[in-house]
Amino acid sequence: MKKTIKYSSIMLLLLGAGFFAQAQSDSTLTKEVEVIKAYQPSISDAYKISSNPRINDTINYVPEFDYRIHSNDIPVDKTINHLPAVKLGTPPRESMNKGYVRAGFGNAWSPLADLYFNTSPSKKTDFGLQLNHFSSRPKILLDNEMKVISPYSENLARIFIKNTFRKALLNWEVNYQRDGFRYYGFPESDTLLYQQELADTLSTLNKRQAFNAAGAKFRLINTYSRAKLDYDLMLNYHYFWNATGQTAHEAVYDGRYAKRIRNVDYKLATSFEYFNQDSIINRTDSTNNLHQFYQVAISPTFTIDKEIFQLHAGFNAGTIIGVDTMLLWHISPEIYFAYHPIPAIMTLFAGATGGFNANSYRLAVQHNPYQKEQLELYPREKLIGLYGGFKGKFSRKIAYLFDVDYSIYKNQAFYYLSKSYTATDTVVNNQFDVEYDGLNQLRFGGHLHYSGTGLMVNLSGNYYLNKAKTLSTLSHLPVYDVSLKAGFEVTSKLSANIHFSLVGKRNAIYRIYEASNIASVISSDEIQTLDPLLGLKLGAKYAFSEKLGFFAEINNTLNQHAAIWQAYNQPRMLVLAGASYTF
Numbered sequence: 001m002k003k004t005i006k007y008s009s010i011m012l013l014l015l016g017a018g019f020f021a022q023a024q025s026d027s028t029l030t031k032e033v034e035v036i037k038a039y040q041p042s043i044s045d046a047y048k049i050s051s052n053p054r055i056n057d058t059i060n061y062v063p064e065f066d067y068r069i070h071s072n073d074i075p076v077d078k079t080i081n082h083l084p085a086v087k088l089g090t091p092p093r094e095s096m097n098k099g100y101v102r103a104g105f106g107n108a109w110s111p112l113a114d115l116y117f118n119t120s121p122s123k124k125t126d127f128g129l130q131l132n133h134f135s136s137r138p139k140i141l142l143d144n145e146m147k148v149i150s151p152y153s154e155n156l157a158r159i160f161i162k163n164t165f166r167k168a169l170l171n172w173e174v175n176y177q178r179d180g181f182r183y184y185g186f187p188e189s190d191t192l193l194y195q196q197e198l199a200d201t202l203s204t205l206n207k208r209q210a211f212n213a214a215g216a217k218f219r220l221i222n223t224y225s226r227a228k229l230d231y232d233l234m235l236n237y238h239y240f241w242n243a244t245g246q247t248a249h250e251a252v253y254d255g256r257y258a259k260r261i262r263n264v265d266y267k268l269a270t271s272f273e274y275f276n277q278d279s280i281i282n283r284t285d286s287t288n289n290l291h292q293f294y295q296v297a298i299s300p301t302f303t304i305d306k307e308i309f310q311l312h313a314g315f316n317a318g319t320i321i322g323v324d325t326m327l328l329w330h331i332s333p334e335i336y337f338a339y340h341p342i343p344a345i346m347t348l349f350a351g352a353t354g355g356f357n358a359n360s361y362r363l364a365v366q367h368n369p370y371q372k373e374q375l376e377l378y379p380r381e382k383l384i385g386l387y388g389g390f391k392g393k394f395s396r397k398i399a400y401l402f403d404v405d406y407s408i409y410k411n412q413a414f415y416y417l418s419k420s421y422t423a424t425d426t427v428v429n430n431q432f433d434v435e436y437d438g439l440n441q442l443r444f445g446g447h448l449h450y451s452g453t454g455l456m457v458n459l460s461g462n463y464y465l466n467k468a469k470t471l472s473t474l475s476h477l478p479v480y481d482v483s484l485k486a487g488f489e490v491t492s493k494l495s496a497n498i499h500f501s502l503v504g505k506r507n508a509i510y511r512i513y514e515a516s517n518i519a520s521v522i523s524s525d526e527i528q529t530l531d532p533l534l535g536l537k538l539g540a541k542y543a544f545s546e547k548l549g550f551f552a553e554i555n556n557t558l559n560q561h562a563a564i565w566q567a568y569n570q571p572r573m574l575v576l577a578g579a580s581y582t583f
Contacts, residue, residue, distance in 0.1 A: 096120065097582050104551070104578020108571070110136035112578060126162040138571035141561045142186060150571070152181040167224035173217050180210040180243075183370060185430050185567035209373070210243040211365060230258040240362040244373040248361040249276035265303040267314075272296050277361045280376045284326050291376065293322035295358050299334055308343065312336040318356050320379050330356055332384055342392070350388035356381050359413070368415060370565055371432045378436060381410040389445075401447040412439035412468075414475040416509035416525075417566055430567065433511075438469035454489035473507050473527055476565065480504040493543045503533040508566035531562045533570070552577040 099117035106112070111133070118128040135153035142148060158175035215238040222231045236252040251274045258267045273295040282291045301314025313335050320328040332354025339348045359377035389403030415432040442465040450457040461482040466474050484500040510526040536557040542550045555574040564570050 100580055100582045102551075102578060102580040104576050106136070106553075106574055106576035108136050108138040108574060110134070110138075110574060110576060112576060124164050128160045130156065130158050130160075132156040136571070136574065138574065140184060140569050140571055142184075142569065143563075143567065144186070148184045150182050150184040152179070154179050165223075167222065167227065169221045169223050171217075171219045171221075175213075175215055175217075177213045178210060179369075180208065181369065182208050183430050185370065185565070185569070186428060208243060209369070211240070211369070212242065213238060213240045213362060215239065228259065230260075232256040238362055242365070242373065245279045246361065246373055247278045250274070250360055250362060263304070265305070267301045267303065269299040269301075270297070273358060275358065275360055277376060279374070280361060281374045283376045283378050284322060288374065291322070293320060293326060293358075295320045295356060295379075297355065301334055308340050310336075310338040312351075316353065316355050320356060320358065328356070328379060328381070330354065330381055330383075332382075344393065346390060346392040348388075348390045350386075352387075353385045354382045368432060368565065370430070370568055371415065371434070373431070375432075375434060377413050377434065378411045380412060383408045383410055397450055397452045399449045401445075403445050404443065405445075406440075406442050409439040409441070411436045414468075414471065414477075414509075415565070416475055416511050418511040418513060420513040421515060432565070435471070437471045439474070440467045440469075441465070456487045458485040459483070473509055473525070475509045476506050476530075478504040478506050495541050497539045499535070499537040499539075501533075501535040505532055506530045508563075510566070528566060530566060533562045533564065534558060534560050535570075547582050549580045549582070550578070551580060 098120065099115070101116075102112070102114040104112040113131075113133045115131040116129070119126060133153070133155050135151070137149060137151040139147045140150050155178045156175070157177075158173055160171070160173035163170040163172075215236065217234070217236050219232070219234045221233075222229075232255070234252075234254045236250075236254075238248075238250040240246075240248040240250070253270075253272045255270045256267065257270075258265055260266075274292075275294070276290070276292050278290045279288065280291065281288055284291075295318065297316065297318035299314060299316045301312055304311045314333075315331060316334045317331045319330070320326065333352045335353075336351040337349065340346070341348065357380040359379055361376060364375075364377045365371060365373075385405055385407040387403060387405030389401065391399075391401040391403075393399045413434045413436060415434055417431075418429050418433060420427045420429075443462055445460070445462045447460040448458075461480065463480045464478065466477050468474055480502075481504065482500075482502040484498070487495065487497040489495050506529075508528045508530055510528055512524050512526065514522045514524075537553065537555050538557050539553045540551065544550060553574075553576045555576070556570060556572060559573045561569045561572060
């Protein structure tokens with residue numbers, strides 16, 4: 001009897017184990033793996049001062065995993081496999097390229113030289129060096145059908161180093177840049193009187209200029225995942241000087257801190273900037289002297305990131321303080337909300353932002369190099385910017401972004417040229433002055449990106465509705481702009497690229513001052529419509545071998561002479577060809 005109970009128990013256990021195994025093998029998760037991460041287009045920021053707002057869209061996409069598991073028994077044969085003999089020692093590493101040298105030459109006496117060198121990657125330190133030179137002497141056709149030689153040069157030298165520590169990463173570099181050019185533009189039409197004035201004033205008005213900028217940058221980033229406080233710290237210093245005697249010092253601290261508490265990210269962005277600008281017309285008291293001022297900004301925010309939505313909320317606060325009587329304050333919301341009705345395929349977003357733009361002298365002359373050398377721009381303030389749109393992917397290869405924003409600016413700068421008549425002299429100016437006004441801007445934008453095998457295409461465009469507070473003519477603001485970039489492989493060794501850009505018609509002001517007597521000055525404005533600025537650049541590269549390659553570029557392929565700035569037409573077609581060697 002005991003044996004019968006014992007055998008019965010064993011049989012029940014075996015049947016239960018078999019049933020459990022069968023149930024486990026039949027339990028299937030009916031999901032498929034497909035990870036899609038939406039493309040996030042980036043809009044070039046702000047190395048130059050721009051009157052067009054740009055949205056810094058920082059949504060984080062959380063990948064969703066769908067998967068299927070099949071539990072099947074795999075029969076295993078009991079065989080003996082003979083393993084190969086183990087080779088002792090470390091196999092040699094595959095050699096990596098350390099850099100390249102490139103040289104070329106084009107029409108209008110245009111030499112190009114470029115050197116890039118980077119040491120072999122190491123665990124703690126990487127070192128790199130870049131040297132670049134390009135110059136040209138093109139003849140530019142003015143609006144009065146006269147041709148002037150406008151030589152210019154661009155030079156860059158920089159050293160960059162990356163230090164890797166156990167819990168942080170330090171990137172730093174030192175650089176020097178020098179850009180030389182001439183003020184070659186003249187605004188008037190073709191008249192015998194103007195041609196005589198041009199010949200008489202050419203030695204003084206068509207003068208040379210050179211911008212020099214030396215700087216250093218340090219950035220420390222936390223890489224320790226278990227750190228209680230995440231941080232990203234940056235220190236910048238720029239020293240700028242030019243051929244006409246202006247100097248500018250600029251020191252910047254930017255710190256970003258983040259801490260996660262109960263699935264909420266708390267962030268704090270802080271910045272402090274010091275400006276020291278000399279030999280300029282002080283914008284506050286109109287004296288030609290040293291001007292020092294500070295800009296301080298703080299932005300505390302929190303971020304909640306869920307599966308179907310993301311909320312980023314806080315505020316921006318800032319002030320600009322001068323050693324004179326200047327004191328400016330700003331506060332605005334910093335809000336971003338995103339909703340994912342179709343995760344990784346479509347995202348709806350909206351937000352609000354604002355802040356100061358100090359308009360430092362160094363950045364101002366890079367934006368418009370033809371402004372008066374003693375001109376100091378007043379800080380521009382975005383009182384409020386409201387934006388929204390949707391983005392995502394049409395397919396695995398096509399991503400999209402469509403957005404609209406409405407921004408209100410204070411102290412927007414508008415450039416104009418002028419001419420003065422007196423009883424004894426006539427002065428034709430070919431450097432820009434500036435006037436200020438409030439600006440309300442409504443922008444509609446779109447961006448498409450395609451990335452496939454051997455082909456990449458970027459298409460973007462904007463349409464603007466601008467309205468000033470008091471001015472009727474908004475100088476140099478376009479109605480629309482379009483950009484198309486494409487790169488594709490023709491063969492395994494030959495590749496080509498196209499860059500097409502179109503800036504719509506712009507209005508420009510030519511201000512005339514007439515003196516009827518010593519005490520009375522009459523001014524009038526002549527409005528000039530600038531033709532659409534069309535740019536087409538073609539390029540090709542041919543890999544002759546793994547090390548040696550050849551390239552060719554054609555700038556301004558359509559040979560258009562439309563104005564970049566009023567009276568400053570773009571250079572004609574430039575054909576450049578050369579070779580590169582990788583080492």
